[in-house]
Amino acid sequence: MSVATETPVAGIADAHKAGDWLLIATAVLLCVWVLLPIYLLIVNALSSPDQVTAFPKRFFPSFDLGSLSFFINFAGVARALWNSVIVATLTMILAIGFGAPAGYALSRFDFPGKGTFRFLVLMTRAFPLPLLALPLAVMFIRTGLDDTAIGLALVHTTLALPFAVLITFSLFSCIPVELEEAAWTLGCTRWQAFRKVILPLALPGIAASAVFAFTISWNEVFAAAVLTIENRTLTAFLLQSLGESPLYLKFAGGAALVVPALIFIFAVRKYLFAMWGIANR
């Protein structure tokens, strides 16, 4: 009865309230969809090998470190982890080292050829880049870069460089050029103005794009599996032992890949939009 006597305004408020609940329910449901599978992997990684292969499964971890210690002590894993860190660090340095100057140039200068360079960078996105590891494998054998961390890092840099360029471009574009000009009038050289005024402002963003470059390399599978034999990264190691390794090794390995990724994404969460939003322009 009360519905009929309510004023239209109250009716709209009710509709808004129902809409709010629907919105929150959808948000929660989508969060569960993302988080639940990760949780289940972690449950497996924190259970003993027997529990992982047992049936039925428990939906809570027993906090047994058996699987993880088996994984860490498994022949080749520690080295693969170390290789992954080295390759990702090199990728990070190369991508920022080459990308940041280009991003700065794009944001501060107008010059002939700018459009061509942007096109080259954007074009890399239209290609399945890991495939380029195939011809590079031969080139690397000739130059002695085969099966080395730096060789793989160079390929991973082709994946990370376009992002580094576009992110740093958007970062520098957000810093008013007037700040730099003020420093010049006060007697700074172009380099001093950059180092003392612009760099401190851009540093958090540059760090975020460095973390992003690290993540790209950390996660890459195909090129890593093609280009490394002795010095396999963690992804290459896991891929090539999929056939013979027991379940608990796979799940512990999966968790070892996922947990750092969670931290990386958390660290760069503020900059995710600068990274991808730029794709619109």
Added chain:
Amino acid sequence: MHGKALPYLLLMPATLFLCIFFLYPFALVAFEAVTRDGAFTFDNFRTMAGSWKFPVTVRNTLLLAAIVVPIQLTMALLMASVVSRLETGRSAALYVFAIPLGISDLAAGLIWLAIFDQSGFLNTLLSSLGVVDRPVMFLGYQSKLTIFIAVALAEIWRATAIMMVILVAGMGLIPKEYYEAAEVFGASPWQRFVRITLPLLRPSLQTAIILRVILAFEVFAVVAALGGTNLPVLMGETYNWQFTLQDRNVAAASALLILAISIGFTLFFLRVLRVPKEARI
């Protein structure tokens, strides 16, 4: 430093790098695909297409993309709409939705293996509900359909985030006034979405779809983790030609095919979702 030369100096490292590690290997892969022992030939493509696996491989890859991408587009639009309307918990929801962005495709495959494996969580759930009396083998060589579903789910889970982030960034660019005006004229939320959000989001939709379709043709590690060789896809076959069958030239032909499909679809979506310059925000 001369003002005119500076931007070119800053761009030089990135340009040189992309020429050596992007354009040059691209030329190499094309060259290797159409030669054998130094002589021009189409034999590599004939060998590739003559393999009994080839039709299945192409079909699997295209079918997977055709099913996964539309679902992801819908989910990404839903996630982006939810995020843009949430008042409290907005940044938390964004972070959670973005998590899969940092997760390797191999790790995603392993995560869904924990669910679909014979002793996995799905079987545990089904048997505790009494749906099945003993664990079902979802990922065996006889159950191609369930392998396909598992791979599709893992892909949807993993790669929706990338579209979501692009769309959220795009929605942020749409002026609020349009929505206010539509509300004044009595447009329902759905009408606002269809008449304002979708048309104005076209540049972001274009970017998101192109990126995602290219990634869909690169599907590799998810399939390797879940299906092994039971669900052959193009990228996996390329890897096989290179390693198991040790034939670089056919592998190059296969890589070129993936590149050609990717470029074809990129051009297609650039044309279909073209945004006239004067219609941009």
